[in-house]
Amino acid sequence: MKAEDVKKIAVIGAGDMGHGITAAFLMGGFAVAMRDIEQEYVDRGVAGIKRSFDRFKSRGKLSEEACADALARLSTTVDLAEAVKEADFVIEAIPEKLELKQSVFADLDKHAPEKAILATNTSNISVTDIASATKRADRVIGYHFFNPAVLMKLVEVIRGDQSSDESIQLGYDLAKKIGKVPVVVQKDSPGFIYNRVNEPTLLLLSKILETGSPTPEEFDAAFKPIMPMAPFELMDYVGIDIAVHGLNYFADVVSEEYKPSPALEAYLESGNLGKKTGKGFYDWSEGRPQIDLSKATTEYDPNHLVALQLNEATKLLEEGVAEDAAQIDLAMASGGGAPIGPFALGEGIGYSVLLEKLEEIHKKFPLDIFKATKTFKDKAAGS
Ligand SMILES: NC(=O)c1ccc[n+]([C@@H]2O[C@H](COP(=O)([O-])OP(=O)(O)OC[C@H]3O[C@@H](n4cnc5c(N)ncnc54)[C@H](O)[C@@H]3O)[C@@H](O)[C@H]2O)c1
Incomplete structure (x- = not known):
């Protein structure tokens, strides 16, 4: 047909x-x-x-x-x-x-x-x-x-x-x-393309929450100027329960490292799930939260998140889940968020700059998920 x-x-x-x-x-x-x-x-x-x-x-x-x-x-x-x-x-x-x-x-x-x-x-x-x-x-x-x-x-x-x-x-x-x-x-693989590429970011937020610093507002303030919704704000908007559910699913089928941190689970237990309950990381009772940009952390910037996405995207290439980088970029750009995908961003920002960002994250949280892939390293080395 x-x-x-x-x-x-x-x-x-x-x-x-x-x-x-x-x-x-x-x-x-x-x-x-x-x-x-x-x-x-x-x-x-x-x-x-x-x-x-x-x-x-x-x-x-x-x-x-x-x-x-x-x-x-x-x-x-x-x-x-x-x-x-x-x-x-x-x-x-x-x-x-x-x-x-x-x-x-x-x-x-x-x-x-x-x-x-x-x-x-x-x-x-x-x-x-x-x-x-x-x-x-x-x-x-x-x-x-x-x-x-x-x-x-x-x-x-x-x-x-x-x-x-x-x-x-x-x-x-x-x-x-x-x-x-x-x-x-091309392959029936957990999270397919869009959700899989975004999951390490959720994991990073879950880990940051556990350390207590920066706070969600300090973190988001560093992203808000270039994003319609900053990462913790977005998690509140979608629902913390959905994020925890997704992390648990990835922990079951991809890697135990995805397990939500106790600090994130605590939101679930307290029933503060974000916008839908009026409170999560922010108070939503009066509408969208006002994020104080003067509180912005200098520890993280948007390139850290691009690096995480790009690294995960290279895994999809290595595993044959997507046909090529262009298809992943198309999926990421059409699914929401950034107007262009992680590979195009990698070309624009420079793979070696992003590799450094990824290594900073890996140093703070030495998880395999945050470890640079061979494809990423090769690209950074210009090969
Ligand atoms: N909500 C999202 O953001 C989202 C995004 C992408 C994919 N999905 C997936 O889409 C599917 C549906 O999610 P949703 O958010 O629309 O759920 P929902 O709960 O809003 O709707 C599900 C509907 O299915 C009906 N239903 C239950 N059993 C049925 C049956 N045997 N025959 C016909 N209808 C039946 C329910 O009565 C309900 O109206 C899920 O697999 C979900 O994972 C959801």
């Missing part, structure tokens, strides 16, 4: 990601059937789609007619078989639990047309493990959108151990058709 043959999309799950993915495909001109387990959740998803469309309309990015046309192509149901019976491409966006995803994939395999491709929006679970619940592992792929899916450009198209080239190509082409930036992840 080719992208031009795809007429009907089914989205399983109408939560944060499911409704955003549905909205993105509706805006891309597709007919979408969206399914959740209760009518109430379906209705909430539809309300979310309408809210997004209203925002686009108010900014002049969607006309009244285009909006009506998109909504006319949406159908909703609580019945899985009904949702997928004519689908060409199915995207699952249900909670991040392996057994649940496997049981839904077994049902999808039973009810979706033989030729249909089944895609999972999992953040972390192995695509291969999910695909094993079906008899069509060649037609199962990972399809990782970013939140909010209707706006964020990056879609990681992940190759499970048995995904066929044709399935990957179809996922890639469809993402392009709806105006996204697809990047193929």
Whole structure:
């Protein structure tokens, strides 16, 4: 099947990601059937789609007619078989639990047309493990959108151990058709590209917190002038629970060194999870925190974080997770944060400058994760 043959999309799950993915495909001109387990959740998803469309309309990015046309192509149901019976491409966006995803994939395999491709929006679970619940592992792929899916450009198209080239190509082409930036992840590897490259930064923040110095505000003040959201502020914004969960996941599947520090865990235990609870590293009760730039630490600067990203990115090359440096840069630049990726930054700043920054971090926290890779060292040596 080719992208031009795809007429009907089914989205399983109408939560944060499911409704955003549905909205993105509706805006891309597709007919979408969206399914959740209760009518109430379906209705909430539809309300979310309408809210997004209203925002686009108010900014002049969607006309009244285009909006009506998109909504006319949406159908909703609580019945899985009904949702997928004519689908060409199915995207699952249900909670991040392996057994649940496997049981839904077994049902999808039973009810979706033989030729249909089944895609999972999992953040972390192995695509291969999910695909094993079906008899069509060649037609199962990972399809990782970013939140909010209707706006964020990056879609990681992940190759499970048995995904066929044709399935990957179809996922890639469809993402392009709806105006996204697809990047193929060549290996079913923890955190895929974007989250993996960012994880060492979270680990560094977790370790700094444990030492007590610099404080989150002193640290953030050194970054705030060039970042819309400084690192600790961002962790507060996303949720400290999400950060701890991510670190624990990486500790389980990548390296024990990722284990969150007791100082970070303490936030979880106290229930101060950041913006959503009104308090985390900062007080959010009156809106976004005011960071006092005069408190900026001189111990860390943005190049330290670029160095961490670049080092992790070189591991993805060494492990064959990404095809080349350009694909990693594309993923990092489209997933949010910096306008260009770590390799382009490396070229601009100088690999040897960044290697020194990485070595400073490694000296403070002698973890293997912070150790420079051979690729990084070779680049710094100019070879
Ligand atoms: N939220 C994010 O930032 C983000 C980003 C990328 C990927 N993801 C991944 O996307 C997936 C969904 O996350 P979310 O944030 O949208 O979760 P969510 O909790 O907002 O939504 C999940 C929805 O799935 C529904 N559901 C549960 N079982 C179902 C079933 N059998 N059939 C149909 N619907 C069912 C739930 O009722 C709920 O509405 C997860 O795998 C998550 O890891 C999340």
